[in-house]
Amino acid sequence: DADVTQTPRNRITKTGKRIMLECSQTKGHDRMYWYRQDPGLGLRLIYYSFDVKDINKGEISDGYSVSRQAQAKFSLSLESAIPNQTALYFCATGRRFFNEQFFGPGTRLTVL
Amino acid sequence: QKEVEQNSGPLSVPEGAIASLNCTYSDRGSQSFFWYRQYSGKSPELIMSIYSNGDKEDGRFTAQLNKASQYVSLLIRDSQPSDSATYLCAVASYNTDKLIFGTGTRLQVFP
Numbered sequence: 063d064a065d066v067t068q069t070p071r072n073r074i075t076k077t078g079k080r081i082m083l084e085c086s087q088t089k090g091h092d093r094m095y096w097y098r099q100d101p102g103l104g105l106r107l108i109y110y111s112f113d114v115k116d117i118n119k120g121e122i123s124d125g126y127s128v129s130r131q132a133q134a135k136f137s138l139s140l141e142s143a144i145p146n147q148t149a150l151y152f153c154a155t156g157r158r159f160f161n162e163q164f165f166g167p168g169t170r171l172t173v174l
Numbered sequence: 175q176k177e178v179e180q181n182s183g184p185l186s187v188p189e190g191a192i193a194s195l196n197c198t199y200s201d202r203g204s205q206s207f208f209w210y211r212q213y214s215g216k217s218p219e220l221i222m223s224i225y226s227n228g229d230k231e232d233g234r235f236t237a238q239l240n241k242a243s244q245y246v247s248l249l250i251r252d253s254q255p256s257d258s259a260t261y262l263c264a265v266a267s268y269n270t271d272k273l274i275f276g277t278g279t280r281l282q283v284f285p
Contacts, residue, residue: 102277
């Protein structure tokens with residue numbers, strides 16, 4: 063089955079640590095997205111990429127960076143984690159000319 | 175004003191009833207509309223998409239779009255306890271490839 067996978071699924075870390083969340087997809091989609099979800103705030107876009115050389119900031123990119131290593135891989139980094147980055151993080155994929163997006167299973171990140 | 179608004183709920187309906195979920199949006203240039211279902215602690219799952227005014231039916235789900243009034247709705251017929259989840263409305267404009275999500279409506283279907 064074509065799929066979107068995220069690793070790790072759960073992570074607990076300490077303030078100031080560098081963290082990388084990884085996303086891989088076998089859907090063959092060219093577009094990839096990173097969101098975070100907080101209770102009451104819904105899904106907020108962190109970064110998105112339309113292809114390997116095209117990376118764009120979303121509405122809440124401060125404190126995050128990304129890398130699109132290949133069409134199928136899109137990583138999110140927290141250079142120096144802080145407690146208010148505790149959230150559920152989702153990767154999503156999409157196709158050119160279509161707006162629908164398909165989500166990975168998510169990573170629950172806790173920053174102590 | 176939020177770009178995509180949904181009543182947070184919970185919306186409680188008895189098993190077998192019709193659940194009606196509503197969403198309004200502010201951008202008149204919006205072209206694509208989606209409903210996602212999200213179980214607690216899980217990822218959003220796309221269940222319906224609609225692009226033109228009117229109704230679109232898929233099994234027990236019907237999406238309704240009214241661009242003049244800037245609202246989109248989701249009807250769930252013969253609601254089941256397994257439909258209990260949060261339903262997210264998402265909207266995309268023609269000139270952007272980003273989705274704007276509402277904060278979701280929590281649906282509870284009781285036996």
